[in-house]
Amino acid sequence: MRRSGIVTVCVVSMKKHCCSLLVVLLSCLLASCGDDDYRYPSVKQDFLTAFSGTDGRLESVLTDEGERLRIVEGASGLRVSADTAVRIVANYETLAIGDGDVAGAKLYALLQTVSPVPLAAAEFEEGVKTEPSEIQSIWWGYDYLNIIVKVKQQGKHLFHFVEDEAVVDENSGRVKVRLTLYHDVSSSVQDYGKRAYLSVPLKQYMTEGVRGVDVRFRIYTYSGCFKTYVLDEAGLRVEEG
Template identity: 80%
Template sequence: MKQDFMTAFSGADGRLESVLTDEGETFQILEDASGLRTNADASVRIVANYETSVAGDGRVSGVKLYALLQTISPLPLTAGEFEGGVKTEPSEIRSIWLGYDYLNVVLEVKQQGKHLFHFVEDGVSIDEDSGRAKVRLTLYHDVSSDVQDYGKRAYLSVPLKQYMTEGVQGVDVYFSIYTYSDSFKTYVLDETGLHVEGN
């Protein structure tokens, strides 16, 4: 059994029918034990426990979904679009990587209470020589309590497809979070891999 970030697609009745992996492969859903229902003919970003079924010729014939949850995947907004201002409560990144049209993040938080996440678009620029877009983002994180006593994971998936405009060959992401060290840390994901700036 595997656990991965994927994009799932529903049919006319809202049932999930297929998935697109972050390797760019599309599979039919042969069985969905999760029972998730969504809007008709929609796509939804998920983290799923699943297994593949292999046909007699050795090819994958489809997948069986077990437990899954929807990731937090809103389109980034500029700072001025947040009515109450940008909130940056602390958190820590357990893992971060570029997927298929998404930036995937597994986040750990310590506070009790309700957590609200979003993504702040700090700036976008395009290098015409390389054809790459540089996207600067900050994690929006608001918490309804200041009690810190346990660890909890959150699964985020930042949409990036909207930055692949005409002439853009790739996206370099600068993703900043406020940490428990009372400082910002920036995760840079570009052609050369992952780099971290800050403490």
């Protein structure tokens, strides 16, 4: 398998044709204050799309509700490629700017999600790995499918998305996408559970004439079988086997 660009500290390669397999394990802790007069900030934790400027610094974010927020303060020194978009999970607070009718965001903590464009199985030179994991939650984002995965093994966890099929249904005008979670791990020793944050890009399936995307997302679980999460116009359902 091509392993160029792999890093092990919460950094995602966004190159379309590179099998970037990444580890994302988040533990974001916010300190509290014992002063009764302290006003606790209204902090959210969400998946966001962040946009960088010419110097690679993050300048704004787009929420999954479609709201664009300028970053007015950020605790992260994250630098990415200039004038690009990256997918992140962030603890942030929304702020009023000026007269209060322009929204901004103060970032307290963030990390990049695992967000490579899905690849066909043939592009994984060492084959498709499906080590077990469990989905904690899965839902639609803004041009993305957001997933929080729980893993138990120690070591490095490498994730990607395998595109098994993508077919446009001429009757509905929707593209039917079947995906499998690629998961490789360097250790079989289990310990306490950890979380990985994944965000599958879907915009590439919205070609001319396509009305929407239906997804069947398959993972191999700790129970020793595959589980498929189906997200379509009818909502979310789970199929065993």
